[in-house]
Amino acid sequence: MGKPLVLLDVDGVLNPFQRPHIGYRRHRVAPNGVPFKLWLNRGHGPMLVELAASTGAELAWASYWCDRANQWIAPRIGLPTLPFVPIPDFPGTAEAVSLGAWKARHVAAWVGDRPFVWFEDEPDAAERLLDHLAEGSHLLVRINPLQGLLDGHLDRARAWLTRLNAED
Ligand SMILES: [Mg+2]
Numbered sequence: 001m002g003k004p005l006v007l008l009d010v011d012g013v014l015n016p017f018q019r020p021h022i023g024y025r026r027h028r029v030a031p032n033g034v035p036f037k038l039w040l041n042r043g044h045g046p047m048l049v050e051l052a053a054s055t056g057a058e059l060a061w062a063s064y065w066c067d068r069a070n071q072w073i074a075p076r077i078g079l080p081t082l083p084f085v086p087i088p089d090f091p092g093t094a095e096a097v098s099l100g101a102w103k104a105r106h107v108a109a110w111v112g113d114r115p116f117v118w119f120e121d122e123p124d125a126a127e128r129l130l131d132h133l134a135e136g137s138h139l140l141v142r143i144n145p146l147q148g149l150l151d152g153h154l155d156r157a158r159a160w161l162t163r164l165n166a167e168d
Contacts, residue, residue: 004137004161005116006052007062007085007107010069012121012145014077015039020148027076031068044149045078051154055161060084062107062118085110100125108132115164117157121145137164 008014015038016024024039052059061069061084070081087106090099100122107118108129115137118125125140139160141153 002058002114004055004057004164005111005114006048006057006059006157006161007111007116007118007120008048008059008069008082009118009120009122009143010061010063010065010073011038013119013143013149014041014044014073016146016148018146029072031065031072039148040073040076041148042077045074047151047154048079051158051161055158056165057117057161058083062103062120063087064089064103097128098122098124101128101131104128105132111138117141117160119143119149119153119157 011017020039020041023041023043025042026037027040028035028037030036048059051057059079059082061082063069063084064087065073066084066087069084073079074081085107087103090102100120101124103120103122104125105128109132117139119141121143123142129138129140139157141156143149143153
């Protein structure tokens with residue numbers, strides 16, 4: 001078993017869908033050549049880096065942004081270049097049950113037997129994960145996409161990772 005992973009979604013987690021609270025700034029991005037705006041909080045990068053460092057975990061993207069998050073998101077919030085789960089574009093509901101199910105399938109395949117925390121706002125990702133992972137050393141931290149990532153979510157992740165380390 002390798003180091004535990006901390007998996008980050010972008011939209012609905014680092015980029016909340018509603019005008020957020022203090023600490024966020026509006027950014028213009030164009031990951032696919034089409035410009036649009038998102039909200040990002042510069043405090044998130046250092047908080048996530050500290051969480052990983054203090055618990056011996058590794059940060060990675062689990063987002064449809066894939067490697068594009070390293071160019072468009074990471075530098076704006078103070079994250080280094082991170083590994084990413086390769087998630088193909090959602091093929092539609094004929095092929096996969098839902099967005100959450102599609103992501104869960106690819107996350108499960110990529111993490112292998114490494115324990116992981118997943119910050120995710122897709123509502124059914126958690127139960128779909130169970131279709132792919134028989135017994136999981138994993139914690140899915142459900143995020144409200146209107147609010148994005150909050151301190152309490154990081155506290156939950158830290159508590160879980162600390163307990164995991166104590167079991168070793
Ligand atoms: Mg999302």
